[in-house]
Amino acid sequence: MICLCEEQEIFDLKLEGDFGADPIWCISCGCNIDLEEMPLSDELKNELLNWVLDFGKWIDIVHEKWLPNGSYLENAHNTRGRSLVEKIQGELGKAYTITFISSNMSNS
Template identity: 50%
Template structure:
């Protein structure tokens, strides 16, 4: 997949949620990659896009604070992300090195605004 690395191509990918971004990234340069160019099934693309759409559901964005059950919501989101990462690995079988990068936003908010 094309990225901003010196060699202009990466085979080392990271699955990571973020607001307004596709969930596939270059593990080296951090380039956000177009999920449509990854040779995976349309069903898996749909699952990944639904997963990333829910990123940050544990935060009250208007008040800039963690929801009461925010840590648990983020943990569930990370579990789903790990499961989706395993599905990607199965579909790509050795073509790419793929790792999952869990969200740590809830812990950051919990430390920033302790109860």
Template identity: 50%
Template sequence: MRCFCENGEIVDLKVEGDFGADPLWCNQCSCNLDIEEVPISEGLKEELIRWSMQYGEWIDWSKETLLPDGMEMEKEHNKLGQQLTQKVKMELSTKYKVSFSPSSSARMYAG
């Protein structure tokens, strides 16, 4: 597992949803990490991928507006992301610092 940091060694991970990206990032250089290279269980990898694939479901992309219950949907997405972050922390023990970056995209599309 390598990133763009000067020493190329990751010590600070971030869990964050985004379009077309794996949900784990170097929190220092913002490099998107290949989830298959992260030393976590296959089950947790699958949970993280399912969660990240739901990113943005609170937005009607054809109208570029927030769905009627979009704020609540994003809130639930962030809640699950926080829970998954705790699981990542548990599996990686003290080897990495792990944090969560919640989505705030709903505010941009609120009418």
């Protein structure tokens, strides 16, 4: 895994949804980590890609407003993200720290 940190060894990661980006980031420098470089199972990589593709489906971006059930959809996305953190942690082991950054558009 490559990031912009001087050490180039990444042990502190965050899972965070964003538009058009893989969902794992270096917590120190903020670099987006290429999911293909992660030592994770293909099954988990697919789950992560599906999760991040659902990011923002609770808002109408063009009109900048919530969609019906937007708060519920955002909460479901965050719940699924927390579950994925546990799976990532399980596959990477204790050498890594994975932090979940929830979507908080409902608080914006």
